[in-house]
Amino acid sequence: MINKEVSxxxxxxxxxxxxxxxxxxxxxxxxxxxxxxANHAPTHRLTQPxxxxxxxxxxxxxxxxxxxxxxxxxxxxxxxxxxxxFRLSSHIICVCMHRNLQNxxxxxxxxxxxxxxxxxxxISCVDSNIGGYWSTPKYADQLNSxxxxxxxxxxxxxxxxGVHASKPKRKIRRTNIEAKTEWFG
Numbered sequence: 390m391i392n393k394e395v396s397x398x399x400x401x402x403x404x405x406x407x408x409x410x411x412x413x414x415x416x417x418x419x420x421x422x423x424x425x426x427a428n429h430a431p432t433h434r435l436t437q438p439x440x441x442x443x444x445x446x447x448x449x450x451x452x453x454x455x456x457x458x459x460x461x462x463x464x465x466x467x468x469x470x471x472x473x474x475f476r477l478s479s480h481i482i483c484v485c486m487h488r489n490l491q492n493x494x495x496x497x498x499x500x501x502x503x504x505x506x507x508x509x510x511x512i513s514c515v516d517s518n519i520g521g522y523w524s525t526p527k528y529a530d531q532l533n534s535x536x537x538x539x540x541x542x543x544x545x546x547x548x549x550x551g552v553h554a555s556k557p558k559r560k561i562r563r564t565n566i567e568a569k570t571e572w573f574g
Contacts, residue, residue: 402511403561405520407474410551414445415479415519420550423513424482430506434489438499439506442483442536442544449475452483455535460528474549482510482548483532484523488541503545510548520553 424441432438444452453475457468475481486503488496507523514521525546532544 398512398515401515402508404511404522405514405551405553406522407477407549407551409520409553410477410479410549411553412477413479413552415550415552417445419519420445420480423510423519423550426513427506427509430502430509432502432505433494433498436489436494436499436502438486438488439503440485440487440538440542442485444481444483445479449478449481452481452535455532456528459531478549478551480550482550483529483536484545484548485536485538486543486545487539488543490541500545507548510550514550518552518554520551522549523547524549 420443424443427439427441428437430439453472456471457463463471484503484507486499488499511521511523523546529544529546532538533542536544538544
């Protein structure tokens with residue numbers, strides 16, 4: 390029998406956009422617990438490829454400055470939206486991947502494992518006033534030097550983490566799984 394509570398938690402996962410955050414700080418020990426949950430994602434050959442670079446308080450300003458410097462062609466509207474996202478977020482987690490040097494698994498498996506760790510970040514926030522949103526901007530890979538990443542590491546985006554008081558705005562309609570499933574007997 391499938392655990393109904395686990396199913397409920399997984400099916401309750403949703404994105405909370407930074408615009409819905411209230412700017413309150415999340416205590417670092419809570420963020421650490423969320424990261425510990427992320428660390429339990431499945432990983433082939435135990436490569437555990439995820440890396441997290443955490444920005445909060447004044448370090449968010451340094452990250453924002455670097456992003457806008459790298460993207461001098463941002464419109465003023467885009468700069469203000471990004472600044473607002475950073476301001477309203479408690480923590481910004483740069484989701485990074487460490488590619489195994491021996492290439493013992495294909496790169497796509499390392500990316501998939503890192504994505505599963507992000508799923509664990511998200512489901513850690515269910516039933517709380519903490520929300521998250523994973524943004525994968527095209528400039529993420531330009532942050533490697535700023536993030537002190539090695540040649541076999543890369544940034545896969547930002548996970549905005551913040552406090553919110555909102556309920557999901559709308560129920561996300563998922564395609565019926567039967568439309569995506571073919572059984573062979």
